[in-house]
Amino acid sequence: MNITINNPYASFTCTTKGAELISYTDQDGHQYIWQKNDQYWDKVSPILFPYIGSDIDFINYGTESYPMLHLGLIKDMDFQITKKGAHSVTLSTMSNEETKQYYPYDFEFSVTFRLRETELEISYTVSNLNKSDMPFLIGGHTNFLCPMETDEKLEEYCLSFADADKEDIPLTHQMFDSGTNLYDQFTERKVKLHKNFEHGVVFQFPDFPQLGLWSPPKKNAPFICFQPWCAGTVDELSQKDIAKRKYVQILSSHQSKMYRFSFMPLQKEEIEEDIEATIEENMEDIEDMEIVIPKFDDIKPSGANSDSESTVDTKPNRDVDTTSSNNTENKENGIKKKKKASSKPNYNKKKKKRKMRKKKKG
Secondary structure, three states: OEEEEEOOOEEEEEEOEOOEEEEEEEOOOOEOEOOOEOOOEOOOOOOEEOOOOOOOOEEEEOOEEEEOOOOEOHHHOEOEEEEEOOOEEEEEEEOOOOHHHOOOOOEEEEEEEEEEOOEEEEEEEEEEOOOOOEEEOEEOOEEEEOOOOOOOOHHHOEEEEOOOOOOOEEOOOHHHOOOOEEEOOOOOOEEEEEEOOOEEEEEEOOOOOEEEEEOOOOOOOOEEEEEEEEOOOHHHOOOOEHHHOOOOEEEOOOOEEEEEEEEEEOOHHHHHHHHHHHHHHHHHHOOOEEEOOOOHHHOOOOOOOOOOOOOOOOOOOOOOOOOOOOHHHHHHOOEEEOOOOOOOOOHHHHHHHHHHHHHHHO
């Protein structure tokens, strides 16, 4: 069953099968979530639990080994609506005899979708129903359309991390040929997916130490997946012993823990701030025209002697070919040619500028 919730700013749809988010649109009806297509991938936004990693035949819990389904259990489980409000819904499921064939623990798993103006917050709550500790891995797998407009290319987009020490990443399809790109050691768990800050999404993952970025390898797929994870390092993704993973979660008996992430379209205020910073930065990068105004005493209009009364036009000649190599002609017209700057955006230089601007405003 599909459930749709909206407000004046946005709308989302989730389904009780796997508690999967399948749609998010803004007030103009613009879709941000990948709509599944078997040509590229047959999922939209599956939840990963209790296992994340490479396709392997079995995993170890303590001294016992169990077979594991690809992407874990939750994606295939049926959920019930346990709470519904005007702008939120909570879906829940529990372990059963079938899940214990793959994961030997009793658990309850709840997912809450909450819409606040344009922001959609998604939270997972895991409850340990056992008398002993319960180990698990957990993560999201939200797929955003990229490019977001039909006349664009993925290569026009960039990822900008909030952390100053993490460089911005211009996107290419080739960067996903080897699988997931995995990042951790965050100070601010926030990233923007954007095209020159004109449009995009802001993604935050406050309760996850890692962020994976994925797109189907070698398919040139029109989407990119944001994966907030508690999974382990890249080298550990094939580790069969779950307890040896760096970010394994251990939940004590009869305890619960919540894991949140959220996203929203780039807001007008953020776009204006980024554009303002970009304009200021580009003033240092673009090929600029430097006006050279001669001293008044040195100007002698053609056909007049030094005693003649004249009017001096100090405006540059707009008909001058500024790409000409004739520097003499350029100087005579009051224009000095500067070195040509690269037309490729320097996203990392822009990030440092934006950080400085935010500190000044704060």
